[in-house]
Amino acid sequence: MAEQLNDRENSGLADKLMQYLPARFRPGAAVVPVVRLSGVIGAVTPLRPGMTLAGVARVLERAFSYRNAKAVALVINSPGGSPVQSRQIYLRIKQLAAEKKLPVLVFVEDVAASGGYMIACAGDEIFCDPSSILGSIGVVGGSFGFQEAIRRIGIERRLYTSGAHKAMLDPFLPENPDDVAKLKALQREIHQIFIALVKDSRGARLKGADDVLFTGEYWAGETSIALGLADGIGDLRSTLRARFGEKVLTPVIAQPSGLLSGLLGRKSPGAGQLSAMESMAGLPDELISAIETRAIWAKFGF
Numbered sequence: 001m002a003e004q005l006n007d008r009e010n011s012g013l014a015d016k017l018m019q020y021l022p023a024r025f026r027p028g029a030a031v032v033p034v035v036r037l038s039g040v041i042g043a044v045t046p047l048r049p050g051m052t053l054a055g056v057a058r059v060l061e062r063a064f065s066y067r068n069a070k071a072v073a074l075v076i077n078s079p080g081g082s083p084v085q086s087r088q089i090y091l092r093i094k095q096l097a098a099e100k101k102l103p104v105l106v107f108v109e110d111v112a113a114s115g116g117y118m119i120a121c122a123g124d125e126i127f128c129d130p131s132s133i134l135g136s137i138g139v140v141g142g143s144f145g146f147q148e149a150i151r152r153i154g155i156e157r158r159l160y161t162s163g164a165h166k167a168m169l170d171p172f173l174p175e176n177p178d179d180v181a182k183l184k185a186l187q188r189e190i191h192q193i194f195i196a197l198v199k200d201s202r203g204a205r206l207k208g209a210d211d212v213l214f215t216g217e218y219w220a221g222e223t224s225i226a227l228g229l230a231d232g233i234g235d236l237r238s239t240l241r242a243r244f245g246e247k248v249l250t251p252v253i254a255q256p257s258g259l260l261s262g263l264l265g266r267k268s269p270g271a272g273q274l275s276a277m278e279s280m281a282g283l284p285d286e287l288i289s290a291i292e293t294r295a296i297w298a299k300f301g302f
Contacts (some may be wrong), residue, residue, distance in 0.1 A: 030244040033063040042082025064096040080114025093122035121201035127234035138216025
């Protein structure tokens with residue numbers, strides 16, 4: 001009888017002590033770390049940093065190393081951008097998932113288009129809202145032609161190169177059909193890499209024909225599911241609770257900020273005045289960057 005009382009007392013004491021432990025350390029606690037991947041990919045300027053592998057690598061590694069993690073959730077809201085940075089982020093997610101043997105669940109907010117959709121393909125499953133936009137599996141490039149404008153205001157273009165194609169697609173020179181043909185060939189090559197990645201990631205789940213899926217077109221949530229670009233309608237909270245239980249923990253893994261970010265090297269101490277001067281000098285570039293970023297989002301109605 002005394003032994004039973006001692007056992008009950010010890011059990012009660014253990015339960016009380018367990019309450020003071022962080023939830024993720026309690027036995028049986030299901031944890032799904034959440035990483036948000038938002039914004040234009042690779043559009044990096046001093047005042048407008050875009051999403052790059054260098055910027056998200058540390059956060060991804062923390063999420064996949066989280067104690068008691070049952071999966072990793074990615075919340076994506078991106079209209080795309082650099083195909084190189086998109087693919088590098090995709091590969092890092094796939095590598096970490098394989099190393100840690102963790103499933104990856106992707107939740108699309110407003111947009112996962114172009115490079116944003118490429119990153120989403122790193123997930124084992126893709127969930128979206130009925131109004132989410134997915135797809136845009138293609139490659140786009142653009143420029144302006146200023147040769148008539150500078151002629152009208154009396155500016156003479158002087159350009160010196162070594163290499164027949166070094167000034168290819170210069171916006172201050174008339175468009176050269178050969179240069180355009182070379183650009184389109186490059187775009188086709190990159191497009192094929194994108195198509196292969198989607199086919200490898202989505203496999204038999206893809207339901208549409210190539211001349212539908214890979215034209216650069218994009219679709220809302222329900223149509224995306226019908227085409228096999230996504231797996232279901234679902235928000236992060238409801239989906240994770242249904243899969244891992246009502247008490248599932250979903251800590252958001254974010255970039256360090258404030259003093260900690262400075263110690264980790266995101267800010268250079270003592271460089272305030274230099275940074276300010278560089279920012280002022282770069283204002284025209286920042287304006288162009290802001291316009292380009294706005295144009296990329298506007299393509300999808302945002």
